[in-house]
């Protein structure tokens with residue numbers, strides 16, 4: 320008898336990029352010079368001051384044992400200070416902060432901690448795929464909230480049917496947004512908090528890109544009055560500090576939800592490596608250092624150059640405000656999979672078709688600007704020759 324995966328894996332949507340991945344590998348094997356704007360993974364190394372902190376921490380025998388629990392008290396205190404400095408609200412570090420092995424881990428486990436079989440979860444469309452897989456693994460049912468260009472890529476909460484809202488236990492939000500690059504206004508967060516309070520829904524705001532902004536820092540949902548009763552915000556050190564490989568983030572907000580999350584984590588993992596927590600403390604304390612400002616400026620410049628180039632080919636791109644993604648609206652009649660295939664075949668340029676993030680992503684392609692500026696310009700020279708009709 321062959322080993323069969325469990326049914327919960329069979330309900331996951333098919334991986335849409337098989338064909339593009341295969342073509343990309345073929346091109347690379349053939350020695351072609353592929354410029355890859357696919358996965359959003361910073362290409363630069365982790366800043367030295369963070370590596371230095373980890374280096375020193377490695378020698379502490381206490382870190383060689385199980386870290387256990389919700390994170391070192393020094394780590395949670397550092398998160399609380401960061402929140403106070405950045406957002407003017409200070410979470411209670413004993414009850415309202417939990418260390419995560421990356422925010423992806425937190426998203427998955429929080430869903431298991433809160434969603435009962437048969438419950439609805441409210442999921443933006445397009446979105447980061449983990450909200451949907453977490454929902455399926457918990458036995459929940461997704462209800463999609465389309466993010467439309469004309470609505471600045473914010474969901475229309477009034478469009479959620481009352482009977483769905485009544486049976487929903489969780490709503491995912493993600494601002495600054497992957498893949499659209501949109502930021503949420505405080506007014507929108509206020510509406511979301513009011514909606515969640517009215518329907519007893521846990522708001523899970525994925526803030527993985529909160530520190531990748533180009534003008535003023537975008538708001539935290541925990542700045543909204545009453546948010547602590549219904550919201551958890553998940554933060555990640557991955558994108559901001561070039562630390563995707565380290566696996567560290569944190570959850571802040573509603574204490575009851577975090578207690579439930581901690582219970583799941585206590586059963587499935589044994590916490591974040593102490594050395595990584597010390598590196599994260601250094602990172603959070605240094606979040607205004609010049610190298611981080613320079614990193615924001617670098618992404619801003621890449622996004623701006625890319626956006627301008629794509630506009631000149633007739634694509635629709637909003638002024639980038641945050642994240643390192645450029646979300647480009649295709650001309651009428653060109654679908655996202657066909658466009659991505661064409662870019663690869665005609666220009667050796669890899670992007671992600673919007674349909675991969677959900678139905679409402681159709682008509683768009685996403686570029687992750689984790690490629691240096693010279694290569695961005697080279698890509699634009701090649702893209703000029705692509706048939707965009």
Ligand SMILES: *Cc1c(COP(=O)(O)O)cnc(C)c1O
Pocket residue numbers: 359420421422423424447493497525527554555556557558563566567568
């Ligand atoms: C990258 C990303 C994450 C995951 O970040 P980790 O902390 O590395 O797990 C979560 N949400 C979104 C929207 C992302 O793009």
